[in-house]
Structure formats: structure tokens, C-alpha cells
Amino acid sequence: MITWRGVLSRFLGDPVxxxxxxxxxxxxxxxxxAPLLAPQNPYDLMQIDIMDSEMPPAWRAGGDERFLLGTxxxxxxxxxxxxxxxxxxxxxxxxxxxxQAVLGITLGLIAGYRGGWVDAFLMRLADIQMSxxxxxxxxxxxxxxxxxxxxxxxxxxxxFMLILIIGVAEWPKFxxxxxxxxxxEKNKEYVDAARVIGLPPRRIMWGHILPNTLTPVLVISTxxxxxxxxxxxxxxxxxLGMPVDRPSLGSLIRSGFEFIFSGSWWITxxxxxxxxxxxxxxxxxxxxxxxxLNPKLRRGED
Amino acid sequence: xxxxxxVETRGLEVRFPLPTHFLSREKPVLHALNTVDVAIRPGxxxxxxxxxxxxxxxxxxxxxxLQRPTAGEVYFRGKRIDTMDETExxxxxxxxxxxxxxxxxxxxxxxxxxxxxxxxxxxLMPEMSASEARTRVEEVLDATGCDPSWQRxxxxxFSGGQRQRIxxxxxxxxxxxxxxADEPISALDVSIQAQILNLLSDLQAERGLxxxxxxxxxxxVEHFGTRxxxxxxxxxxxxxxxxxxxxxxxxxxxxxxxxxxxxxxGGSFDRPHPPGELPDxxxxxxxxxxxPRCPIAVARCRSERPELRKLKNGAEAACHLAE
Amino acid sequence: xxMLEVRDLHVAFPQGKTDExxxxxxxxxxxxKGxxxxxxxxxxxxxxxxxFAILNLIAEPGRVSDGEIIFHGQNLLDLSxxxxxxxxxxxxxxxxxxxxxxxxxxxxxxxxxxxxxRAHRRISDAEARRLCIEKLKEVSIPSADSRMEAYPxxxxxxxxxxxxxxxxxxxxxxxxxxxEPTTALDVTIQAEIMALILKLCREKDVALIxxxxxxxxxxxxxxxxxxxxxxxxxxxxxTRQIIDAPRHPYTYGLLRALPQKVGRGQRLYQIPGSxxxxxxxxxxxxxxxxxxxxxxxxxxxxxxxxxxxACFSPLxxxxxxx
Numbered sequence: 001m002i003t004w005r006g007v008l009s010r011f012l013g014d015p016v017x018x019x020x021x022x023x024x025x026x027x028x029x030x031x032x033x034a035p036l037l038a039p040q041n042p043y044d045l046m047q048i049d050i051m052d053s054e055m056p057p058a059w060r061a062g063g064d065e066r067f068l069l070g071t072x073x074x075x076x077x078x079x080x081x082x083x084x085x086x087x088x089x090x091x092x093x094x095x096x097x098x099x100q101a102v103l104g105i106t107l108g109l110i111a112g113y114r115g116g117w118v119d120a121f122l123m124r125l126a127d128i129q130m131s132x133x134x135x136x137x138x139x140x141x142x143x144x145x146x147x148x149x150x151x152x153x154x155x156x157x158x159x160f161m162l163i164l165i166i167g168v169a170e171w172p173k174f175x176x177x178x179x180x181x182x183x184x185e186k187n188k189e190y191v192d193a194a195r196v197i198g199l200p201p202r203r204i205m206w207g208h209i210l211p212n213t214l215t216p217v218l219v220i221s222t223x224x225x226x227x228x229x230x231x232x233x234x235x236x237x238x239x240l241g242m243p244v245d246r247p248s249l250g251s252l253i254r255s256g257f258e259f260i261f262s263g264s265w266w267i268t269x270x271x272x273x274x275x276x277x278x279x280x281x282x283x284x285x286x287x288x289x290x291x292x293l294n295p296k297l298r299r300g301e302d
Numbered sequence: 303x304x305x306x307x308x309v310e311t312r313g314l315e316v317r318f319p320l321p322t323h324f325l326s327r328e329k330p331v332l333h334a335l336n337t338v339d340v341a342i343r344p345g346x347x348x349x350x351x352x353x354x355x356x357x358x359x360x361x362x363x364x365x366x367x368l369q370r371p372t373a374g375e376v377y378f379r380g381k382r383i384d385t386m387d388e389t390e391x392x393x394x395x396x397x398x399x400x401x402x403x404x405x406x407x408x409x410x411x412x413x414x415x416x417x418x419x420x421x422x423x424x425x426l427m428p429e430m431s432a433s434e435a436r437t438r439v440e441e442v443l444d445a446t447g448c449d450p451s452w453q454r455x456x457x458x459x460f461s462g463g464q465r466q467r468i469x470x471x472x473x474x475x476x477x478x479x480x481x482x483a484d485e486p487i488s489a490l491d492v493s494i495q496a497q498i499l500n501l502l503s504d505l506q507a508e509r510g511l512x513x514x515x516x517x518x519x520x521x522x523v524e525h526f527g528t529r530x531x532x533x534x535x536x537x538x539x540x541x542x543x544x545x546x547x548x549x550x551x552x553x554x555x556x557x558x559x560x561x562x563x564x565x566x567x568g569g570s571f572d573r574p575h576p577p578g579e580l581p582d583x584x585x586x587x588x589x590x591x592x593x594p595r596c597p598i599a600v601a602r603c604r605s606e607r608p609e610l611r612k613l614k615n616g617a618e619a620a621c622h623l624a625e
Numbered sequence: 626x627x628m629l630e631v632r633d634l635h636v637a638f639p640q641g642k643t644d645e646x647x648x649x650x651x652x653x654x655x656x657x658k659g660x661x662x663x664x665x666x667x668x669x670x671x672x673x674x675x676x677f678a679i680l681n682l683i684a685e686p687g688r689v690s691d692g693e694i695i696f697h698g699q700n701l702l703d704l705s706x707x708x709x710x711x712x713x714x715x716x717x718x719x720x721x722x723x724x725x726x727x728x729x730x731x732x733x734x735x736x737x738x739x740x741x742x743r744a745h746r747r748i749s750d751a752e753a754r755r756l757c758i759e760k761l762k763e764v765s766i767p768s769a770d771s772r773m774e775a776y777p778x779x780x781x782x783x784x785x786x787x788x789x790x791x792x793x794x795x796x797x798x799x800x801x802x803x804x805e806p807t808t809a810l811d812v813t814i815q816a817e818i819m820a821l822i823l824k825l826c827r828e829k830d831v832a833l834i835x836x837x838x839x840x841x842x843x844x845x846x847x848x849x850x851x852x853x854x855x856x857x858x859x860x861x862x863x864t865r866q867i868i869d870a871p872r873h874p875y876t877y878g879l880l881r882a883l884p885q886k887v888g889r890g891q892r893l894y895q896i897p898g899s900x901x902x903x904x905x906x907x908x909x910x911x912x913x914x915x916x917x918x919x920x921x922x923x924x925x926x927x928x929x930x931x932x933x934x935a936c937f938s939p940l941x942x943x944x945x946x947x
Contacts (some may be wrong), residue, residue: 093498112401193472197422198388198395211412353811491667491900492838496882496893503892518812521841525884525893544889559890562816563839566885571820571845582807 010292020284021170027278031087038080039066043246050075054264062293070266072255074244078270081252088248088273089229092162096228097221104174105217106209111175113205121169123179126172134169134231141165141239155243166228177220181213218292226282233275249275306380307341308512309365309398309482314338314374316360316536320584330584334360336536337374338474339610344479347506347513351520351546351559355583357536358516362482364515366400367391378480396426396476403485405465409457415468416453419443422476438475445508446471446501463494468499474509482514487522499526503565520563524548532556535583535591540609552619555592590621598623626699627655628832629679629800634692636671636678648674648687650856659830663824663843663864665879666853667900672836675853676802679834680719681709715745718793720822722805724785727792728777734788735773736763738795743944745796760791764821790821800832807842819843819846819905840879844868852876853876855911856903862933870946872939874916910937 011017030037040047052075055064064071069078111122145161146154185191186209194204229249235241236250237257244255249271256267316335335357342348347540350358363369365376378394386394399422402408409418416439423435430438440450446467457465466486473481483502487495499522502578505511517523523530527544532555540553551557564570581587581594590596593603602622610620631654637645649671656662666672677683679694681701691920696717701709713719721727738757742748748756754773761769764787777785777875786806794799803822807815823846826833835847843850843864850867852860852875860873871877880886881894898915903909907914913923918938928935 180511189402189404190410192363193400193402193469194410194421195410196366196395196398196400197425198392199421199425200388208410208413212410353813463899492840492879493667493882493896494899496884496895497897498893499884500893519813521883521885523887525887525891558813562813562821563885564816564839564845566841566844567881567885568845571816571823573820 007292009297010137011288014121014288016284017288020281020288023277023281024285027086027274027281028090030083030274031090034080034083034087038077038083039068040077040080042076042081042084054259055268056264057266066282070254072267073259073264078266081247082249082271082274085247085249085252086278088159088242088246089232089250089278090206090225092159092166092232092242092248093225093229095159095163096166096170096232099163100170100174100224100228101217101221103168105172105178107171108146108175109182109205109210109213110296112179113186113209121177122175126175129169129173132169134166135234137169138162138165138231138235139238139240139249142235146240151243155246158242158246162232162235166231168226170228173220174217177216178213182209182217185209186211215293219286219293222282222286222289226279226286229275229282230279235257249278306344307377308344308379309340309342309514310377311338311361312342312375312377314361314364314376315372316357316364316369317372332583333536333586334583335364335371338533338536338538340531340538340541342480342512342514343528344512345506345510347515347526349515349523349530350406350533351517351523351530352533352619353518355535357483358533360536361533362484362514362516364397364434366482367395368400392426396422397479399473399476399478399482400480401466401470401473401486401614403480404489405462405469406457406489408469409465409472410598411457414454414456415443418457418468419453419472419475422472426476439471442471442474445474445505447497461494463497466490466494466498467501470498471548474505476512477509480512480514482516484516485518486515488517488519495522502526508554520559532559535581535586536622537591538618539592539621540617540619541610542615542619546615546617550615550617551619552556552613552615552617552624554593554596554598554623556619558595628658628697629656630654630693630695631675631679632693632695634675634678634694635690636683636687638687638688639651640904645690647690648856648903649678651692652853652856654851654858656800656832656834659826659832660849661826661833661835661847663847663850664834664836665838665840665843665850665851667838669855669900669902670853671856671903672802672853674856676719676804676836680713680717680800681706682713703890711745711909714741715796716798717800717802718796718798720786720789720801720803720806720891722791722808724782725777727783727789730777730779733774733776734780738773738788738792738898741792742795744865756795757791761788763794764788764791766791771822782810783817786814786818787812787821790818790825794825794829794831797829798831800834801826802834802836804836805838806835808837808839815842819898821925822846840868840883852879855900855906857911857927857935858930859912859936860934861930870942872934873936874918874940874947877940877945910935 017037052067052071053069053073057068057070067077071077072081091214107122111119142161142165144251191204191208194208232241232248233253236248239254242248242251244251245256252271253268253275256264260268261297314335315337318332318334320330338361350361352358360369364371371384375382378398383391383394419439419442420435420507423430443450443452448467448471460468475492486497490498506513515526524544529540530544530547531538532540532553534555540547540556547556551560561570581591587594587604589604589606590608593599596603608620608622610618612618613624626716626881631652634649635647636649636654637647640646649918664672664675678689683689689702696712703862732738735757739753742756757773758769761772763906766784768771768789780788806822807818819842822833825831835843837843847864850862850864851858852873854875860871860876867876867882872881878894878896882896884893887893896915907923910923910928913919916923919939928937
């Protein structure tokens with residue numbers, strides 16, 4: 001049995017986990033408190049001056065101390081856009097994982113517990129879904145969406161669309177994980193005991209089996225947040241993600257990409273660094289969690 | 303003791319289809335139970351003994367309703383229960399409970415003791431108030447030798463013996479009349495086995511419980527059972543009062559089982575036995591299922607299946623040669 | 626001189642960063658040629674640990690922290706892994722509870738047996754094959770010839786354990802360590818396997834260390850018994866003497882807790898509580914919180930195994946017989 005106290009003590013004993021945790025915490029706090037911390041509000045057109053565009057970081061020649069990491073082509077401070085952009089990236093990542101988890105856990109639980117043709121149907125559906133790449137589905141749907149609506153509507157709904165598409169496209173990962181745990185749990189005697197009492201299947205599934213399958217769900221959730229953020233960044237980079245006036249980390253990287261060779265490398269470089277740090281921290285935490293929570297890898301304690 | 307059985311099975315059969323390739327023409331089935339008739343009397347400890355694969359666990363699971371019979375009937379106090387739907391069956395569930403073999407698996411690891419124990423009360427006795435339910439839980443904890451302070455703790459904090467007490471408390475919380483105990487002590491250490499057996503005996507004396515006690519261990523049966531059914535390959539080979547079975551076993555298989563018990567006096571293992579194996583339950587032999595291992599089998603045993611019949615000493619045995 | 630002698634064996638496992646807990650707390654054992662010894666205890670008593678320690682198989686992060694294991698005058702703990710391999714599986718064989726620990730599921734019985742044989746002997750293929758079939762016949766495996774080509778999953782549990790015994794016998798060992806060899810088997814199959822082990826040990830004068838929780842099995846098979854409790858041996862002596870007149874209260878309790886010792890309907894004797902985990906041992910004698918004969922001394926001092934029993938107030942022969 002894994003206790004919270006045990007997990008905490010393992011966490012404090014692992015420098016990599018602490019490092020990843022601190023990076024993640026800093027980035028999350030930075031994103032949440034962006035409106036208070038950021039030197040400028042990049043959404044506020046009143047604060048933006050086109051005259052400030054393409055300024056290098058403050059310590060370089062021609063830099064301005066108002067813009068620590070320089071400015072982009074529209075004169076927005078790169079540091080401020082990163083702070084706001086990280087928030088949008090995290091929001092899409094977390095939102096997409098919530099959609100994945102709700103769909104995946106429900107379908108995985110039903111498939112595993114019911115078995116038979118229900119299981120076969122849902123799992124073949126998952127196979128088909130998995131054989132179409134997430135990026136491909138997203139590109140098609142978003143391309144239709146952006147062609148079908150005018151730019152303003154697109155800008156308003158882009159974030160929901162991204163959450164929905166990435167969420168729906170990746171549900172099979174959760175479903176498969178949950179299903180295989182359910183298959184392991186459903187033949188245990190505590191489930192039989194619940195059936196002897198006559199509990200309806202719904203209550204056995206959600207009340208008894210689900211809580212015992214959540215450990216692997218926690219692990220893949222972390223890694224899936226990282227993946228969703230990457231997917232969103234890739235889509236934005238392709239011009240199908242967040243619009244330039246509400247930029248995520250991906251759209252920030254894109255907006256500066258054309259100017260790398262004209263010397264304004266900072267517009268792309270700093271958002272890219274933050275994206276890498278964020279995804280790396282999430283993946284390291286996910287790996288660490290898998291090692292700690294997987295009983296097969298644990299030794300000598302119980 | 304009245305003669306109206308509390309639980310009765312008639313012609314009970316359970317067949318499991320085996321997984322095959324979906325194109326294969328053969329559809330092999332495993333006969334887990336074959337025409338099993340038992341009548342369990344109120345207040346007795348009816349033991350079912352046999353080796354793995356003999357169908358003893360399937361019998362218990364079919365009676366309690368975890369397994370649907372392929373054919374045959376199950377009665378509880380004269381009412382047929384195997385065909386009931388959930389609403390009809392619900393009032394009966396509080397009278398029939400089960401204790402499982404492995405106390406490490408039979409308690410949900412994420413639920414504390416109180417939640418585990420109160421669930422049957424909430425579901426099966428909705429007329430009880432929350433405080434009545436709490437009193438009931440404390441009552442059964444006390445009756446099974448559990449400390450009331452255990453209620454807020456999780457199963458992993460307890461030893462195997464303590465967990466089995468909690469599992470017994472869960473079975474008792476709805477105040478049932480009949481309990482299926484499937485190998486309740488075989489996962490426990492020797493010194494703990496005695497504690498649990500004594501607890502089960504005490505509870506029977508206090509509450510007039512009827513047990514269906516499933517075990518592989520004949521020495522426990524001798525101590526605990528009122529009557530015994532010996533099973534082999536899904537069939538009852540011998541059914542007798544405990545004392546009769548142990549003093550004069552009628553079926554050769556029962557005799558083999560009794561000889562195989564390791565005894566403190568020694569002497570059981572001095573004679574090497576040839577390897578005896580359970581025949582393939584998917585393709586059982588045509589005659590007596592025990593004939594391939596039977597030391598006294600004759601030609602008739604290999605062609606004609608013996609039915610369970612009453613013998614002179616009051617026991618029933620499925621053997622052509624038993625008297 | 627005994628063939629095998631274990632002196633003051635300690636096995637420790639790390640706990641936390643700096644601490645260690647002892648799974649074996651000083652165990653002595655001696656075994657002469659052809660002698661059959663039973664090591665009895667409940668789960669967690671350290672009986673399997675003892676077997677693993679003798680074969681130098683304690684898994685990381687555990688370690689033998691003290692003591693000697695002398696086999697024919699040689700301390701096994703001083704040997705290199707290469708040297709110990711010449712003894713393990715050759716002069717000392719092992720039979721585990723689960724035959725599939727020994728058997729590789731993807732190789733035929735014959736391949737595995739010949740491999741074992743050739744790891745320790747330089748013989749020709751034909752000779753190895755002949756020897757393997759001979760051993761399979763010795764353990765009464767029907768149609769031994771054709772079984773050489775069978776895979777482990779094609780055999781029943783009882784036959785698999787027979788094959789494991791045949792493999793254990795291949796190198797004509799002087800000692801077999803059997804760790805719960807029949808616990809996973811049915812009663813009638815257990816009787817067959819134990820009868821076979823007993824017969825082979827007697828015929829070939831092989832010594833046996835039988836590790837089990839089952840006093841009945843030990844009473845049937847062994848000549849001497851060691852009773853283990855919480856990492857220590859609490860009683861040791863000839864089998865009949867211990868079964869008929871145990872002196873340690875724990876042994877006495879274990880025996881009286883068996884249903885076959887009391888009549889129908891009578892209450893079984895029950896030892897209260899359960900064995901403490903090695904991480905939370907009580908002071909003094911580890912058994913004292915469960916003992917009816919506990920004295921103040923038991924709570925303070927750890928009794929040593931003098932003249933057969935580690936107890937400050939052992940039962941008298943008269944008490945033991947009752």
C-alpha cells in the first residue's frame with residue numbers, strides 16, 4: 001500500500017524529482033499570477049507600441065530595461081507574452097487531459113468490467129482512433145474550422161476547440177490503462193464480496209474498482225499533459241492553434257520564427273526554452289511517479 | 303434440528319465454455335459441476351472437500367449467486383433463488399453471506415473498516431438509521447474479536463488473521479442465517495487458523511448459523527463438520543456424517559484422501575504412490591471419473607458411471623463397489 | 626564432524642537510510658550426512674531466509690551480516706560466486722514451492738535437464754540423455770522417454786514437481802534443500818511427492834532440509850526439527866521428542882492448535898495475537914507477548930537456545946504430555 005507520507009519522503013529524497021517539481025511550480029505560479037507579475041499586458045492594445053518592436057533583450061545594445069527579454073514584431077515584451085502564453089499552454093494541456101480522462105476512464109471502466117462484445121467494440125474503436133495520428137486529425141478539423149468561420153470567431157473558440165480535439169483524439173491511452181487495471185481488479189475477492197451484497201454494477205465499477213485503478217491514471221495524466229502541450233505547440237506552430245493575439249507558447253515560437261535569420265532570435269528562443277523546461281519537468285515527474293507508484297519496481301517496503 | 307433444508311440444490315450443473323479460436327468448429331466446455339444435489343440442514347456445518355478443480359468453489363459460488371447455473375435449481379428456505387431478478391433477491395441477500403479465502407484480496411484496499419462493514423447494511427437494510435447502522439457495525443466488530451478503534455483504519459494496517467476477522471464481521475453484519483465459507487483459513491498461518499476456526503464455531507453456537515464450509519483440508523473437516531460431501535471432477539463422490547466418513551470411508555477416493563493426510567504419528571508417506579492426476583475435465587472418462595486412479599476399479603467402473611446411492615451405514619457414495 | 630554447520634547466522638535488510646533490521650537473528654544449525662531436518666515456522670519466521678542464506682542467494686539489498694556456513698569444512702560465505710556455483714545446484718540442490726521457479730517455460734524438459742547436467746559434468750550427449758531418462762524414471766514419471774520432449778506447461782503440477790526433483794537429483798547431491806515443496810499441491814499429490822522425496826533420501830543417503838509450515842509433513846518425513854519464530858530458532862531436537870513432548874510454549878501451542886489433536890466440537894487451543902514483524906520486535910523473548918508462561922525475565926532478556934529450547938520457563942515433560 002502506498003501512503004502519501006511514503007510518496008512525500010521518496011520525493012524529498014530524489015533531487016531530480018525536486019528539481020522537476022520546483023521548475024513546474026515556478027512555471028505554474030508564473031502563469032497563474034501573470035496579470036500581477038507581468039511588466040506589460042500583451043492583450044492590452046493601449047500598452048503596446050509598434051515603435052518598440054524587435055528590441056533585443058535588455059542587456060544587449062539597443063535593449064530597453066522595460067523589456068527584459070526584448071520585444072516581438074508587434075512591440076510586445078517577450079517576457080510578458082511568455083508569462084501569459086505559459087498559462088494558455090497549461091490550460092490547454094490540463095483541459096485536454098481532463099477531457100481524455102473523463103472519456104477514457106468511463107469507456108475503459110465499462111470495457112473492462114462488462115467484457116464480451118462491449119469490450120471488443122470499444123477496444124477496436126480505440127485501435128482505430130490510435131491508428132490516426134492526433135496531429136493529423138487536429139490539422140484536418142482545425143483547418144475546416146478556421147476556413148468555416150471568420151477570424152474573430154475562430155480566435156474566440158480556438159482554445160475550446162484545441163482542448164476538445166486533443167482530448168478526444170487521445171482518450172484511448174486512458175481507456176487502455178484503465179481497462180487493463182480493471183481486468184486485474186475485477187476478479188479480486190473484494191469485488192465478489194460487493195456482488196454478494198447485491199450492489200448494482202454501476203456502484204461496483206465506480207465505487208470499488210475505480211479507486212483501485214487510479215494510480216496508473218495519475219502517472220499517465222502527468223505525461224499526457226506534457227504531450228497535449230506539445231501537440232498544441234505543434235499545431236500553433238503550423239498556424240492552426242492559438243491566434244497571434246492570444247498566443248500560447250507554440251504561437252509565440254511561430255511568430256518569431258521568420259525573424260530568426262534577421263537577427264531577432266530572442267522572439268523564438270525564450271518561449272522555446274520555457275516550453276522545453278515545462279515539458280521536460282512534466283515528463284520527469286511522470287517518470288518519477290511511475291517508478292514510485294509501480295509496485296513491480298518497488299522493493300523491500302510494503 | 304428440522305429436516306427442511308435451509309439451502310438445497312437439485313441437479314445443479316455449471317459448464318464453462320472454453321476460449322477457442324472463433325473459427326474452430328469444436329466448442330469445448332468445462333463441466334465444473336455435474337448434477338449436484340445437496341440439502342443443507344439448518345444449524346449444521348456442511349463441509350465440501352476435494353482437490354483443486356473438483357468444483358467445490360463453483361458450488362459455493364453458484365449457491366450464493368456469483369455464478370449462474372447452466373442447469374438445475376437452487377433453493378433457499380424452499381424458494382427457488384437462481385432465477386430471481388435483483389429486486390426479488392435483495393431481501394434474501396441479507397440472509398446469505400460469504401467469507402472468502404484470501405483476506406488480502408477480499409477487503410477493498412482503499413476503504414476503511416467502517417466503510418467496508420457499513421456498506422451491506424446501507425444497501426440491504428435501508429430501514430436502518432445511520433446511528434443504528436453504526437451500532438450494528440460496532441456490535442459485529444465486538445462479536446468477531448475486533449477492536450472498535452479499527453474502524454477508521456485501512457486493511458493494509460492489519461495482519462492476515464485480523465483481516466479475516468474483519469471479513470467475517472462483514473459477512474455477519476446483516477445478521478445472516480447462512481454463510482458460505484470458501485477456504486476461510488487456508489491462507490492463514492497455523493496459529494491463526496485455530497483462532498479463526500474457534501471464532502466460526504463460537505459464532506455458530508451464539509447465532510445458530512448454518513455454514514457451507516469449503517476446504518481441501520480433511521483434518522479441519524473432522525474437527526468442524528457435521529456432514530461432509532467429497533467432490534471429484536464436479537461430482538459428489540461421497541456424502542456422509544463426519545463421524546461415519548472418518549471411521550468408515552466408503553468411497554475409494556475418500557480412502558485415498560484420508561490416507562494422504564500427513565499425521566503427527568507418521569506413517570502416511572512410507573509407501574510411495576504412483577503419480578495420480580486429475581483426468582482432463584474437458585473430456586472426462588466415460589465411466590466413474592475416479593476409475594483411472596482407483597485401486598479397486600473393475601471393467602464396469604470404466605464403462606458405466608455410478609450414481610450416488612444410499613449405503614447400509616447411512617452414507618451415500620457414488621461407487622459400484624461400495625457397500 | 627557434521628556435513629553442514631551454520632553458526633550464529635545473521636541476515637540483515639536495510640531500513641530507511643542508515644538502519645538495518647535483522648531477518649535472521651543468530652541461527653545455528655547442524656546436519657550430518659543423510660540426515661533429514663525439518664525447519665518449521667509461520668510466514669515471516671525466517672525459515673526461507675535460512676535456506677537462501679545457506680546457498681548464498683540472499684537478494685539485494687539484504688546481506689548476511691554475521692556468522693559462518695561451513696559445508697565440509699569450508700565456509701561458504703568466503704567463496705567467490707564462481708566457486709559457490711560449483712556447490713550450488715551440484716552438491717547442494719534446491720526444490721522450490723513453485724516448480725516454475727526452476728523450470729524455464731520455453732525449453733523442453735530434456736533440454737533443461739541436459740543443460741543442468743552439462744554445467745557440472747563433462748559428458749557426452751548420449752550419456753547425458755541416458756542419465757536424464759534414468760532420473761525421470763526414478764521419480765516415477767510415466768513414459769519418461771517421451772517426456773524429455775515435453776514443455777513444462779504440458780505437465781500437471783504434480784508431474785512438474787517430480788521433474789524438479791529429478792533435476793535436483795541429476796548431479797547426485799549430498800544435500801537437498803526443499804522450500805515448501807508441496808504447499809501448492811493437492812493433498813493426494815502432496816502425499817505422493819513427499820513419499821517420493823522420503824524414499825529417495827533414504828535410498829541414496831541424501832541429507833534433506835525440509836522447510837515448511839506444516840507440522841504433519843515434518844512429523845512424517847524428518848528425523849530432527851527446528852522451530853523458528855521471528856528470526857530465531859526457539860526449539861530444536863529429535864522429531865518424535867518435539868512432537869510428543871514439546872518444551873517451548875510456542876511449539877506446544879502450535880501442536881495443540883492443530884485440529885487433528887482435538888476431538889470434534891471441542892475448542893482448539895489458540896495462541897493469542899500474531900507473530901510480530903521483524904521491524905517491530907518486542908523486548909526480550911520475541912514470543913513473550915503471546916506466551917502464557919511469561920515471566921519478568923522473558924520481557925527483559927533474550928533466551929538462548931540451550932539444550933534444545935530457547936525459553937526461561939520451558940514446559941516440564943509432564944505438562945507437555947497433557
